[in-house]
Amino acid sequence: KNEVEQSPQNLTAQEGEFITINCSYSVGISALHWLQQHPGGGIVSLFMLSSGKKKHGRLIATINIQEKHSSLHITASHPRDSAVYICAPRSQGNLIFGKGTKLSVKP
Amino acid sequence: EAQVTQNPRYLITVTGKKLTVTCSQNMNHEYMSWYRQDPGLGLRQIYYSMNVEVTDKGDVPEGYKVSRKEKRNFPLILESPSPNQTSLYFCASRPSLAETQYFGPGTRLLVL
Numbered sequence: 001k002n003e004v005e006q007s008p009q010n011l012t013a014q015e016g017e018f019i020t021i022n023c024s025y026s027v028g029i030s031a032l033h034w035l036q037q038h039p040g041g042g043i044v045s046l047f048m049l050s051s052g053k054k055k056h057g058r059l060i061a062t063i064n065i066q067e068k069h070s071s072l073h074i075t076a077s078h079p080r081d082s083a084v085y086i087c088a089p090r091s092q093g094n095l096i097f098g099k100g101t102k103l104s105v106k107p
Numbered sequence: 108e109a110q111v112t113q114n115p116r117y118l119i120t121v122t123g124k125k126l127t128v129t130c131s132q133n134m135n136h137e138y139m140s141w142y143r144q145d146p147g148l149g150l151r152q153i154y155y156s157m158n159v160e161v162t163d164k165g166d167v168p169e170g171y172k173v174s175r176k177e178k179r180n181f182p183l184i185l186e187s188p189s190p191n192q193t194s195l196y197f198c199a200s201r202p203s204l205a206e207t208q209y210f211g212p213g214t215r216l217l218v219l
Contacts, residue, residue: 033208043197043210086150093204094165097150 006098019074021101023087035086077105111211119217128183130198139181143194188218
């Protein structure tokens with residue numbers, strides 16, 4: 001059983017739609033990272049959170065430590081949001097990566 | 108500009124020919140890691156280093172070596188590459204275990 005499960009694996013949306021990507025994990029963690037991998041391959045860190053909610057522009061990340069669940073929301077999605085989004089809980093100092101959610105936003 | 112650099116970005120080699128992928132960061136970060144990314148498997152940690160001369164195995168260390176002689180550099184060495192090491196490799200660094208990680212641009216390796 002994977003320690004980190006993301007859903008959906010693939011997501012196609014129309015520009016302007018509200019997007020939600022979910023992440024569930026089975027291990028005890030100290031924090032959770034959300035990463036964005038661009039079509040060219042580069043990876044950037046979007047959020048690191050250990051409780052509650054964080055917002056950056058149109059992106060919102062939430063985490064419920066008790067339920068071992070995190071969500072990434074994108075409001076007013078845009079084609080430039082098309083990327084793979086990776087959930088990575090941190091357990092005992094190391095990151096455990098989900099397999100990613102591939103998002104495609106159509107104009 | 109704060110960054111993590113990797114070289115080369117693309118490499119085609121043959122089985123058994125030793126190679127080194129360099130990684131350098133200019134942010135004075137203590138913690139550095141190497142990952143490989145394969146379709147369907149996601150990112151997996153190969154090795155990590157918590158400081159100069161301190162390295163440890165990640166989840167998939169077989170066939171790889173690393174060294175950390177200077178704080179800024181963390182090269183990945185494949186002594187005898189094999190086709191199953193064909194992958195996309197990322198180096199990453201962070202100031203401490205509790206902080207955000209910065210990724211290099213990736214190195215695409217093909218071993219024939």
